Amino acid sequence: MDEQCYALLIDADNVSAKYIKPILTELSKYGVITYKRIYGDWTSTQNSSWKDELLTNSITPIQQFSYTQGKNATDSAMIIDAMDILYTNDVDGFCIVSSDSDFTRLVSRIRESGKMVIGMGENKTPEPFRKACDKFTILENLLNEQEPGSPKTEDTQDTLGREKIEIEDAIIKMIIENQDSNKATGLGEVGSRLVSLYPDFDVRSYGYNMLSKFLEEFTRIQLVKHGNIVSVALREDWGMKEDIDGYVVYIVKRAGKDGIELSTLGNKVYEKYKDFKISDYGYAQLNQYVKSIEHIKVEQVGTILKAKIYQVSIEENYGMKKGQVYEGIIESVDFPNKGKVFLPEEDRYVIVKNGIPGQKVRFSVNKIRNGKAEGRLLEVLEPRLWRLLLLSSFWTMRRMYLPESSL
DSSP: OOOOEEEEEEETTSSOGGGHHHHHHHHTTTOEEEEEEEEEOTTSGGGGGGHHHHHHTTOEEEEOOOSSTTSOOHHHHHHHHHHHHHHHTOOSEEEEEOSOGGGHHHHHHHHHTTOEEEEEEOTTOOHHHHHHSSEEEEHHHHHHHHSTTOOOOHHHHHHHHHHHHHHHHHHHHHHHHHHHTTOOEEHHHHHHHHHHHOTTOOGGGGTOSOHHHHHTTOSSEEEEEETTEEEEEEOOOHHHHHHHHHHHHHHHHHTOTTOEEHHHHHHHHHHHOTTOOGGGGTOSSHHHHHHTSTTEEEEEETTEEEEEEOOOOGGGGTTOOTTOEEEEEEEEEEETTEEEEEETTTTEEEEEESOOTTOEEEEEEEEEETTEEEEEEEEEEEOOGGGHHHHHHHHHHHHHHSOGGGO
16 A cells, blocks of 8 residues: 655744654654645744754745734745645645644645645644644644653643543443444544544543553543454443432332323432433433333323333243353344343343354353343353354344344
């Protein structure tokens, strides 16, 4: 595969010369730098620190006189050159180095032509310019890599604190979306989608060099390793969930045989558990969460949804007992780390934790409730993922012949 070619255009009026080596090193990760140009008024003493760096790193200086004092004259020259290079069509992307938002429209125009744009600038760079780029890198992060221990400013620390909550919410949304499609959420997918959502996202802003180490800091998600494959899943806080489930059962029982409106039940739960979020447990709607609780069912009465208590018949267990050991293939994953295994001899599904689709596993039954069985993974017998290719047709046939209650 041929390497990508990039044009590096630097606004000397808004970037310090101390960043040049980190800039070149970072851009070299993406491909070959075929154009290296820097724009400024080289008759001014303000840009004198750049002169030695230009010679050492073979960067072509473009002279632009400051016709009016206090005005940034380099913008127009840099924009004209960028468009000229764009129309030659001999580069795959651009790297625009500036802390000035005046280049936001230029970046948008380059991307409209199908070219990748990597932006670099100091932490003060305005948000519009950051968002316009495919990828934006904060120059202080690059400098801190070469000079470890450099302190972050107070403003930067505050910004990061606010962003981390938003980032965690975005990752949880990715996981839930993939669960709806019976897919695991890979570590690589999380990284690429975060950059798409937040072009200035960089784990180095938080003091990490690896995405996996950064994600370990979050409380609502966890990393799951299967051999060389690392996926990201929701963290199951079963202590909290069991507490909430018990409270829901208590409220519904007190409501009597007529049940309680789902909206009223939700208000009581949110009032008691201020930090409760159904998305943390893999659900998008409250009624789906309530349905998952033992002895609770949700019925529609007219236009109103109600939660009621119901009793489970012992026959629903189909003769399966706790402690029995089975082998089967994980067909899909519905909830964080919960795989579905079909057992033909029992004509039913069993939920097995910590598996991924396509694995053949051995497990023991450790819980049976509401006619549903859960198993504990004992051993991965065959980790080969090629089984996924056979499962799609198998799943379709199963749906055709199995009663809905057993799925």
